[in-house]
Amino acid sequence: MKYRLTLDYTVPEGTLAPYFDALRQGQALAAQCTSCAATSFPPRPICGACGGREMNWRDLTGRAGVVRRTDTENGAFALVRFDGADGLATVALANPAERQAAGRLAVPPDARPGLWLQLENEDDDHA
Amino acid sequence: MSGVVVAGGAMTPFNRRKDGSGMRDWARAAFFDAVADARLEAGDIDALVVASESDFFTLQLNPAALIADELGLFGIAAQRVEGGGASGHLAVHAGAAMVMAGRARRVAVVGLEPSASHLPGAAVGALYGLSFDAWTDGMTGIDSTSLYALSVQAFMEETGAGQDDFAAIAVRNRQNARANPNAHLPLDIAAADVAASPVIAQPYRRLDCSPLSDGAACVILAGAAGLPDGGAGRARIAGMGVANDRVRLGERARPGRFEAKGVAMRRALAEAGATAAEIGLAEIYDSYSGAQLQALDGLGLAGDVVGAEREGVFAADGALPVNLSGGLLGQGAPVGATGVAQVLACALQLEGRYFGRRVATPPRYALADTHGGVATLNAVSILEAAR
Numbered sequence: 001m002k003y004r005l006t007l008d009y010t011v012p013e014g015t016l017a018p019y020f021d022a023l024r025q026g027q028a029l030a031a032q033c034t035s036c037a038a039t040s041f042p043p044r045p046i047c048g049a050c051g052g053r054e055m056n057w058r059d060l061t062g063r064a065g066v067v068r069r070t071d072t073e074n075g076a077f078a079l080v081r082f083d084g085a086d087g088l089a090t091v092a093l094a095n096p097a098e099r100q101a102a103g104r105l106a107v108p109p110d111a112r113p114g115l116w117l118q119l120e121n122e123d124d125d126h127a
Numbered sequence: 128m129s130g131v132v133v134a135g136g137a138m139t140p141f142n143r144r145k146d147g148s149g150m151r152d153w154a155r156a157a158f159f160d161a162v163a164d165a166r167l168e169a170g171d172i173d174a175l176v177v178a179s180e181s182d183f184f185t186l187q188l189n190p191a192a193l194i195a196d197e198l199g200l201f202g203i204a205a206q207r208v209e210g211g212g213a214s215g216h217l218a219v220h221a222g223a224a225m226v227m228a229g230r231a232r233r234v235a236v237v238g239l240e241p242s243a244s245h246l247p248g249a250a251v252g253a254l255y256g257l258s259f260d261a262w263t264d265g266m267t268g269i270d271s272t273s274l275y276a277l278s279v280q281a282f283m284e285e286t287g288a289g290q291d292d293f294a295a296i297a298v299r300n301r302q303n304a305r306a307n308p309n310a311h312l313p314l315d316i317a318a319a320d321v322a323a324s325p326v327i328a329q330p331y332r333r334l335d336c337s338p339l340s341d342g343a344a345c346v347i348l349a350g351a352a353g354l355p356d357g358g359a360g361r362a363r364i365a366g367m368g369v370a371n372d373r374v375r376l377g378e379r380a381r382p383g384r385f386e387a388k389g390v391a392m393r394r395a396l397a398e399a400g401a402t403a404a405e406i407g408l409a410e411i412y413d414s415y416s417g418a419q420l421q422a423l424d425g426l427g428l429a430g431d432v433v434g435a436e437r438e439g440v441f442a443a444d445g446a447l448p449v450n451l452s453g454g455l456l457g458q459g460a461p462v463g464a465t466g467v468a469q470v471l472a473c474a475l476q477l478e479g480r481y482f483g484r485r486v487a488t489p490p491r492y493a494l495a496d497t498h499g500g501v502a503t504l505n506a507v508s509i510l511e512a513a514r
Contacts, residue, residue, distance in 0.1 A: 003186065016262070040378070042263045048378055070276040070328040077273045077328075079377050088377030090274070092267035114267035 018057055019043050023115070026107035028060035030085055041085040042115065049086070060084040062105035064091070064117055071096065080117060091117040129365060129398060131223040131348050132358035133510065134233070135165025136471035138344035140309045141459030143243040150185060150241045151197050153343035157464075158198050158237055161345035166355060167233065172347070174204040174231035178218035178238035178463040180211060180499075183254050184245055194237055204231060211258050211499020212414065214238065215344070216466025216506035220367050222348045232353035238467035239343035242460065251339055258500055260374050272336060272415070274501050276328040278376055279417035281383025283330070286424070288433045290330050293416035294321035297334050297456055299442065300413060304453025307483030311340045311459030321416075335416040340459030344467035346474070358513075362474040365492065365511035366399025368392060371504050385418075385425030385502035392426045392496075392507050399492070399509040403427050406509070407490020408476055409447060410469040412497045413454040422496055423449070426507070443484060451476070451484045466497040470508055477512035 013020045019042065022029035031043030035052035041060055046053055061083050069078035076096035079088045082105070094106040098119040106118040137160030139153045162169050175198070177191040187193055191207040204225070208218040215238035222234035242251060256265040259274060282288060298318055304310035316334065324333040348364070351357045370390035376382045396402060406428065413419035420432055428447060429435035441449040452458045452472045455465060473493035475481040491512050498505045 005186070042260075042375070044378075048373065068277050068280045070273050070280070071326075072270070072273055072328045074270075075268060077267070077269045077277065079277050079382065087375075088382065090264050090267075090269060090277070090375065090377055092269060108267075112266050113262050114265070115263060116267065 015045050016043060020113055023108060023113065024111050026062065026105055028062040028082055028105045030058045030060050031055040032058040038086050039084055040087060041082050041089060058084070064089070064103060064105070066101045066103070069093065078117065089115055091115040094118045129223060129227060129363065129367065130350055131226045131364045132351055132354060132361050133364065133470065133474040134167065134347040134349045134354050134358055134361055135161050135163070136344070136346035136474060137161040137164055138309055138464065138468050138471060139342045141340040141342035141461055141464070141468070142311045144341040150239050150341070150343065153341070154194050154237050154239050155197060157343040157345040158235055161235065161347050165347040167347065169199060171233050172200060172203065172235045174222070174225050174234040175200055176218045176222045176234060176236045177205070177207045178209070178214040178236070178467060179207065179240055180209060180214045180462040181254060184241055184251070186245065210504045210506070212412065212462055213466060213497045213499040213504050213506045214463045216469065216495065216497035216508065217369065219346060219348070219467060219470050219508065220369065220506060223364050223367060226348050226350050233347060233349040235345060235347055236467055237343060237345045238464035240461035240463040241341050242339040242462055243341045248339060263375060270328070272331055273328040274376060275415045275418060276331050278382050278501050279330065279415070279421065281381070282417065282421050285381070285383055286433050288417065288420055291318065292420065292433060292436055293330070293335055294318040295436070296413065296416040296419050297321045300450050300454045300456040303443065303451050303484050304457025307453050307458055309482070310453045310457050311338050312457050313453065314457070331415055331417070337414050337455035337460045340461040342459065342461040342464050344464040344471055346467055346471050360478060360513050362477040362510045362512055364508055365401065366395040366397065366509040368394030368398070368507045369505065370394070372502060374500060374503050376501055383421065385421045385498070385505070388422060388425030388496065388498070388502055388505045388507065389427055391505045395507040395509045399511065401492050401509055406447065406492050406494045408451070408473065408486050408493040409449045410452060410472050410493070410495045411449050411454060413450060413456050414460065416456065419449065419454065421502070425502065426494070426496060444487065448486050451486060453483070466495070466506065469495040469497060470510070473508070473510045477510055
């Protein structure tokens with residue numbers, strides 16, 4: 001049998017709505033724990049370091065260094081460290097043909113959630 | 128210590144079905160063969176646990192009710208268990224817990240998944256991308272192979288593991304699968320074939336990756352008192368452990384290490400009253416060749432897992448044979464069925480009646496290890512031979 005299912009989701013973003021709003025502008029909005037100051041990006045509603053439940057929003061520069069990357073037929077992905085964040089984040093590389101070791105958060109294509117990084121030279125300044 | 132006996136079990140071949148059969152057929156075949164293997168009748172079953180990873184794959188919500196009906200089981204306790212790649216193994220744990228709690232006497236655990244035949248591979252890959260944090264990972268288009276690749280790069284850097292080690296595993300598991308009539312990829316390949324296969328996500332090549340498979344597996348769990356002969360000769364589940372890790376790889380202190388497996392392992396060992404050194408056989412979740420080494424490392428089955436790999440410890444004739452079934456790389460991976468089949472393989476090995484490559488001398492303990500995500504949700508069972 002053949003059956004075609006087309007789904008069109010609308011997903012409320014809840015407490016992370018400010019993060020996604022910023023992301024759609026290409027801006028990095030992190031969560032900072034009011035108890036231990038750990039900064040998570042992408043943000044966590046509960047601190048990953050101390051379990052604190054009070055978080056403040058904190059703007060990051062959006063710049064990140066590439067720690068690891070892997071290239072596939074359909075693009076490239078990387079573990080990166082955003083300046084000011086305590087952990088690493090997984091990103092899709094917006095310009096996978098480039099090989100620079102740093103980049104800046106990019107506006108997601110088609111307003112999708114998720115993190116895209118535009119690779120650029122570390123001394124480039126587009127701020 | 129659990130007193131749950133694996134009274135019997137069966138599985139269908141794992142492969143890409145081209146014979147027109149469907150998941151309902153596979154579930155029936157596995158179930159009735161398992162009941163017969165347990166020397167029971169279908170009417171003896173008073174609870175059913177169904178494992179299936181995704182309704183997107185099966186196109187069937189509420190699959191436990193459907194499968195119970197398909198099996199002709201009515202008026203029984205039925206439930207579905209899901210935990211990504213660990214779904215089948217978690218279903219075994221759920222069934223065992225029902226027996227241990229006295230909520231059921233004989234539980235059928237049926238794992239199934241039409242991972243290969245229902246949807247195009249690209250669609251399955253896109254859905255698998257939602258197995259991680261869908262909001263931050265999946266919607267970028269990142270796939271499972273890429274996340275595993277990023278993780279194993281860290282493992283390689285920390286341990287000195289190399290692509291040659293991964294190729295040796297990819298070859299060995301496929302060679303083991305050649306003795307398994309139910310295996311998806313019983314390939315006679317060499318390391319050069321792995322190196323020549325296309326890169327999927329560095330460092331992984333196609334032959335480093337497990338396939339998408341169709342199939343079903345079933346085990347019958349019971350207390351000894353629920354079996355006609357007290358379960359004589361059948362293995363039992365001596366210990367179980369589950370532990371999760373952070374979903375987002377970048378938030379882990381050591382993204383290359385499967386540390387939550389160690390937590391699950393310690394819980395299982397404590398329940399079994401056993402030590403890691405007593406494990407004489409293992410079925411490991413080798414979704415990727417390197418993941419097998421990462422899993423063995425996380426489980427604490429070798430102090431220097433790379434050195435042990437190179438010394439042949441995990442070969443069929445080694446001190447700790449791993450994935451004699453072929454593992455996911457060789458036997459295949461119909462997700463909901465995978466963990467059930469791993470537990471079944473361990474039980475049959477301990478009983479000396481495994482249908483594939485057998486361990487030379489059945490040990491006292493065997494270990495089954497399964498996970499969902501990149502070792503995000505980890506399930507471990509330790510099975511003990513009848514004494």
